[in-house]
Each structure stands twice: as structure tokens, then as C-alpha cells.
Amino acid sequence: MMNVRIKKLREKSYNAKPHISSERASLVTAFYRENQGKYSTPVLRALNFKNLCEKQTIYIGEDELIVGERGPYPKYVPTFPELTCHSLEDLEVLDQRPMTSYKVSEHDMTIYEEEIIPFWTGRSIRDRIVPNMTTEWNLLYEAGVFTEFMEQRAPGHTTLDGKIYAMGMRDFKKQILEAKDKLDFLTNERAFDKLQELDAMMISCEAIEIFANRHASLAEEMVEGEKNPQRVHDLKEIARVCRKVPGNKPETLHEAIQMYWLIHLGTVMELNGWDAMNPGHLDQHLYPFYKKDVEGGSLDREQAKELLECLWVKFNNQTAPPKVGVTALESGTYNDFTNINIGGLKRDGSDGVNELSYLLLEVIDEIHLLQPGCNIQVSHKTPDAFVKEACKLIRKGYGYPSVFNTDETVMEMVRVGKRIEDAREGGCSGCIETGSFGKEAYILTGYLNVPKILELTLNNGIDPLSGKRISIQTGQASEFKSFECLVKAFKKQLEYIVDVKVKGNNYIERIYAKQMPAPFLSVLISDCIENGRDYYNGGPRYNTNYIQCCGIGTITDSLSALKKHVFKEKQLELTRLIDILNKNFEGEEITRRFLMNKTPFYGNDDDEADDIMRAIFELLFQTIDGKNNTKGTTYHMNMLSTTCHVYFGKKLGATPNGRLAHTPESDGTSPSHGADTNGPTAVIKSLSKMDQVKTGGTLLNQRFLPSVIDGEEAIEKLTQLIKTYFKLGGHHIQFNVVDSKTLKDAQRHPEEYKDLLVRVAGYSDYFIDLDQYHQEEIIARTVQEEF
């Protein structure tokens, strides 16, 4: 049960309306006007961060124990004009749009019009990226063949390891000084660059201490007017803690949580990297403090839970910075995708589950707000009891926790050369992305619309939706004499498109490395200090670029239809079928039904379809994996769509599997909607034929009727289902436990379903906050019914 304080904090956070705050934009603009050109870029960025830490409005709310906000108030969202400068029209759209709107005040509009837009036009990163991309890139981008992650937000997907609980900023500063001492200006031509970066890191450490001390001072001021003795006590404790961390390492649970939160805020104030920031293995990090406090008698379990719940509310207060245009279509959500790992393994390979892991499940159950997302990490050493507890939570239908296979993610990381200990200390962040926590920049670069590449292959490089040539010529359909000929042409298209995408990424990557370093984030990620290099410039121990492949279900089923009906049984001429597709099956419902009902589809444990999936997966892997980035390392692939399968579907004509034009593609690595008709074990068997260890993550959505997992025994069977999938090499599985009737009713009466959380992609969202397309998409997912 939540106590009164938590109930009030939760309620307040739930009810707070997202606003745009122009404060950060205004401070940044004034700072750049004054200082641009005076310093090297890293130092300029660090001083900009320091300026924010010194001047941003700070907030300590009633009842709070853990303090600090990214903006001036809860859910007041700062903007980042140095990356993307919203236009006045953008702001109006954000204010007026019916779904996921952000209030924009008159005052903020004026500031944008007078100060911010005039300065940043032509100077923002986005303004420097878009006009510089090649024609080839623009043609493919506009047609929805791929997306670009970094045109509006900074590269991110960053997760911390345990070092901030063992080191304060003082210790980091000492490390930075040592690195500076080692600089060799006689023989190393990079020494100057390194010095600038290290100076910038030093400034950032000081900046976050200033930010913390301002909170301490504010708490002390608030003590003056406070009459409630309990609150006086709380405020004094807040002040004491904020004077201590993050300058010094934490020693109590309260200090450790506040330490994390200040660091978290620092990284998301500095830049708006994708997926906010993630604490990593929070249960493992906090457990020693919990144990010490409880054993020492200074804290009991309920008090510990209260502190954790205060942190949970803080996450929920941080609404995602608003996107516009294509990126808004990719993910229109208030969720900023923090994803907390629970369970898993320790560095030494022993089981990571502890008392706090169970306590966190309780916290999640009680708070169940939009944010933070969470997942459980299940290894071969994880106790069944823990998985069962998590399954009970899954049954409640919040859409979280999602479930990851630690053994598989460790293998994924070892495959690409990470140390075994670093791999175990890693896990998943964002939706399903694998990374070594605290030691890696694993940058998502954008989604790839794989079914669209088949469409381009069938149309010889012309986008049938626009009639424009957007890709290379790989042969007329009439020339494809066999299925193999078709696949060969597809391979050429794929290779060309991936090359264009990677060239674009590499260009953008250099812009970030040169123009938008993140010195504060660099302090926190291992080896940036030792290397004297920025997080965005190859500083971390590991540097990975991911391309996320969408629509494996749709393309597999489409190729399966072509293989069977066109090439094997010759029931349909290829050119005639392409004609039918380009007319969106108009007047051809019988053909459409035939394709839908008489084709082996992925997701049914049918090798005829699953072998095609494997072949395409292998082609994607051969094409993407190992491509060079600009940091001396390489690209890998993810099988993830987030909500991009809906956007990509809109950009895709009808497909040979009977899918109509503009409707969603299959999501993640899940089967096409309704294509899987043999239950969850068959889906899992199909998925397990994908060599998932070659990816940086796959995503499997399963929707269950609540009645299917009713009762103790059903929970046990759900646990067994998950564990079998993991034994077979599955990376991830997540569940929606809700019936279609409820969802349809929620569409009709949204006011009655304000807190209905559903699993969307690698995160949960309020169903009523989703636009109609995404709502329909979730309803269309196959329901695993009672047998």
C-alpha cells in the first residue's frame, strides 16, 4: 500500500499537464549569443551546461524527498533549439493537436518568435543536416524507406553502470586531472583536442555540483517558513543530501537515489539524447545501501519503498521533449523510454536477483504510471519464484515489465567482442536494445522499411505510391524467371539502400562529434576520460551503431506468397500481381483473400515460411553487420520497430500477403497481424528459428486474454512459456493482457479508461493517448485465446 505522501505525489504527477518551457531555450540562446567563438566547442558546451545549472529555475515540491526537475516544474518540458528549433507553426501544432499535446503559453511563443527562432535558424544541427544530405538520401528518406534518428534528437540509448555509487564528482575530477597530466604535447597531435575535452568534462562536474547545492540552499530556505515539524525534518535531510551528492559518493539509500537522480537530470539537461537516461541494474546498484541502512536500523523496508516510489514519480514527471514531422509519427508519446533492468546477472556471473528486486516489483505495481518502463532480466540462474512474481505483475495488464533473456544478451555482446563481465553488467534499454551499461555508446541510427525494399524491387526502383524513381534499377519484374532471381534483385536494392543510409549516418555522426559533444555524459561512460574523447566521438570503451529493421513478418509473408503462388504453383503472373498490388486489390478481393488464406505465413512454426524469414534475416545481417561507422567500429542490426511499423505501413502500397496499402506492417519480430493461428508456442518456435544472437535485440509482442492467465497454475505455465522461448534463444517477449472488448470500449468512452496502460512497442502508453492508427494496430494484434 502506498502511504499518504506517495499517494499525493503520484496523483499530482498523474494529473500534471505537459507544457513546453522556453526557459532552457532562452538561456541557451543568450549564452550562445554572448560566448560563441570564445571557446573550443567542448568547452563551450560545458559552459553552456554550467550556465543552465546555475540559472535554471529549480523546484522542490510539497512532500518530495527526492528532488530535481529537468524543467522549472514537473512535466514542463525544456526544448533544445541548438538541435532542432521548433517553428511557431510547430508550437501551435503541439499546443492544439488532439493527442499528446503540449501547452504553449503566449509568453513562450513570444520568446520563441523574438529570441530563439531568429538566432537558431540556419544554426541548429537539424538545419545543418537536412540541406546537406544527398539527393539519393532525400529521395529514400521522403518515401519512407528509412528514418533518421539524429535529425531531431541527440544520439542516446545510454545506461549507467555502478560507478556513480562508488565515486563522487570529486573522484571523477581526480581522474580527469590524471588524464590531463598524461597528455603528451610533444608527440601526440591529438593532445590539444583531448585537453579541450578534459577541460570540458571538468567544468561539467563542477556544474552538476552547483545544481545540487542550489537545491540544498532552496531546501534550507524552505525550512524557514515551514511549520510542520515532519516537513522541516524532510527539508533538512534533502539539504544535507544535496550538499553531499553528487560531489561525494553516496553512503545511504537516500543519498544513492538522489545521486542517481541528479546525474540523470544532468544528462538530460545537457542534451536530449534518445531514450532519456537509464539507471541500468537499479536493484543491484542500490542493494548494498538498502542492506546497510536496514541492518543498521536507520531505515525499514517501508521507508526504503517510499524513497524508491519518490524516484518513480520523478521519472514520470519527465515528459519526453516533443518531436515534429516524421519523427513525431515514429513515436507520438509522452514516454521518454527510460527502461529499468531488474534481476539478471552480476559481473562475476552469479545471480543478480536480491531482496530489492522483489521490492521494485512492488513499487512498480503500486505506482504503475506511464514512466518509468521496466523489465526483468531472466538468466539460467534466475529463480523461478522471481519470474513468477513478475508474471503476476504482467497479468495486471500494465504492459510492463517486459521480459529479457540475459543469457542471450550476454552472448550477443560477447559475439561482437565485449568482455564477458561488461556484457553481464549490460542489459537492455530503450525498447529492447542491447548494450554494455556505463561503457558503451550504442547509437540507434534509424529504422529500415524492409517490405518497402521488396516493393521497390518489384517496381524496379520506382516508388509506386509517387511514381518517382527513388532507387536503382535491378530488373523488370517480367525478367524474374525464378524466386531466386527476385531475391537477388532484392539483395541489390537492399545493399544500395543500406549504403545510402550509412553514408548519411556517418555524415551526421561527424556533425555531432564535432559540433555537439556531451562532456557531462562523457564523464560517466567508461574510458571517455582515459581516452580524452567525447561520448559522441568514440570515447567510450564500446561504440556501436544500430540500424533497426522493420517488418520481417510482412516481407516474409509477402515473399512466401510470391514463392508459392507465382513461382511454384504459377497461379498468378508476377506482372499481373504487381498490377493488382499497385491498384490496392481494387476489384480483386477474391485474389486478396486467396493470398491471405492459402499462403504459409511466419509465426506458425511452418518451415516453408520460416525458412524465407531466415534467408531475409541473413541477407539483412550480411548487408548491415560490419559496415564501418566513423569511430573505428561497426554497425550491427536490431529487429525493432517501436511504432515505426505504423508510419512505414502508411508509406507502403499493398503487399503480396494480402495486406492493404497504408495499413501497418508487422511489428518488431512479431508475425503479421492475424497471421499466426497456432497459438503462442508456434509463434515462439518460428521466432526461435531466427539466429537472434546476431542482433542487438528482437521484439516479440504477445497479446493474451486475461482469462488465459487466470489463476496460479496459469502463471506457472506462462513462466514456463517464457523460459522455453529463452532456452530456444529468444531475446525478448512482452505481453498485453487485455481483451478487445475493453479496448473497443475505451475507444468509445476514453474518459472511463484514463489509466488503461497498454504495451505499444518497447514501452507502455495510455491507450487513450494513442492516435487512432496505433489504437487499431493494437486491437488487430492476434489474441492468444483460451484453448
Added chain:
Amino acid sequence: MKGTIFNIKRYSIHDGPGIRTTVFLKGCPLNCVWCHNPEGIESGASFFYDAKKCLNCMSCVRSCPQGCISISAGTIIIELDKCTHCDACVKACPSNALTKNGVCYSSDELFEMIKKDSPFFDESGGGVTFSGGEPMLQFDFLHEILLKCKEHGINTALDTSGYASVEKFDKTKRLVDVFLYDIKFAGEADHIQYTGVSNKLIIKNLEFLLSKEVIVWIRIPLIPGINDTRENINGTIHILKDVGFSGRVHLLAYHDFSTVKMQKMIEKVNRRAKGTINKNNSQLELDTIKEIFQSQGFEVKVGG
């Protein structure tokens, strides 16, 4: 040898221990008024026709080499006497409005299907459940597939009405890990009235199985207003005690699955008119019956 199967359900979690694959064998000597698998009663293969899915494209009519299909006014007529089960019509139907009720499998083919979920069986202590219909009706095939499962270490369950010769139970007793044994009525007259056969053989076979130290779970479908009377419950308990049963009892709530299926079935014989059972068990009633069994020392579970 080949068997006729009318359904295979994977991730079956209410038909025995663990995660199971349930195989439904066609044909049943009983004809229970509440039967929820009426498509499994007749032995031979036949068809389902779903008028709602039908596009009236005439593909089935055109494809039939025997010329025995016609469609008029939203209904299909198949002259089953002429049908050779070549399946051309079913393959041609673009919308799956016309589907087979009953597919022939060799024991090897069926075993391949069963084996697909063996990783789930291993993890959960599950396996295969043979249900129907009455699986004993295709005894030789059943025996062959049971043997194959046992050779490969797959856990087996047999969901049976108990209405088969004692020899058949004798021959399968070592091949079945758990018998899911239906007891529907205590009284013989009721049994004949509602299922079409006497329960004497059923009780005899139960006694036989119990004497052979095999695992038996009793399953009682509770049909509202028909066999959920206090009298029948007490009578059932009396019989169970009489035959020396002291194990697990599963009470199965009634759901009307048959009405929709019956509308879609195309068969040679018209099933006899069903008594309309349009109510569900109340939770209170289920709980009460559960308590009665518990008070008599049985381990009781509501559901499979």
C-alpha cells in the same frame, strides 16, 4: 496406418499437466446433448461451411471434379455420397469459408506435429493429450501413436468417455501417463437419456484402471440444470468411493461452443436436436459443488 483428426491445439493448458498439445480424434460412440465438440462425433471426414466468410465466388463449385457442390441463396449443398474427399474445393476456397472437418494423418505425420512443442513439454512437464470424440474409437491408430510417443519419452494423456472395451484400456494402460476420465451421470437412466449410452461399462472400466495403479483424473462436466443436481453429485461421489477412487477431481464449467459450430457443419447424418442449454454455471454453484467434493476428501480443481 492413418487416423482422422479434427483438430490439433497447441499451448493447451487445461488438458492435463504442463503445457500440452491436444489432438482431437474424430468419432464418438456417445451423443451427449451438450457436446461442445459436435464436429467430432461422426467418424468420417466432412466439411465446415461458414456463410459469413463466403464470397460467392463459386471457386468450390468450379473446382469439384465430381460436380457435387452447388451454392444457392447463401447455402452450400455438397452431395457427400459422391464426394471422394479429393479436397479440391477446400484448396480452391479463397476465404476459407469451406474447410475440412477431419484430416487424415499417418502416425508419423501426427508425431511430427506433436514433437514440435517438445521443448515446452520438457520445461513444463507437459506432453500430448488425445481427446475427441472418443479416441478409443480409432484404437489401432491411437495405440500406434501412443507407442511412438512413449518411445520418444513424450508424456501422454488420454481424455476418454470411458466407453470402450476393457481390452482397449488394458492395452493402453502402460502407454498413458494420465487418464482424464469423464464421469457424467451416476444414474444409468440419465446417462442413456442424455448421452445415448449406458454408464455400466464406463464404471467397470474405471474400476479396472484403478486396480492397475494408473493415474486417473476424474473430469465432471457440469451442465446447468442437467447433471449439476445435488442428487447426481452425491451419486457420483458414491460411485467414486465405490470404485475406490481417491485422487483428483476436475469440475468443468459449461460453455456453449456447439451452437456456432453446429451451424457450420455439413454432415451425412443430421445430429439429433439438442436440448437448449443457454445458461452458464454460477460461480456460487461451482464453489458449492467444489466444497461438497472436498468435504468427501477429494482433491478438487475447477477447470481442466
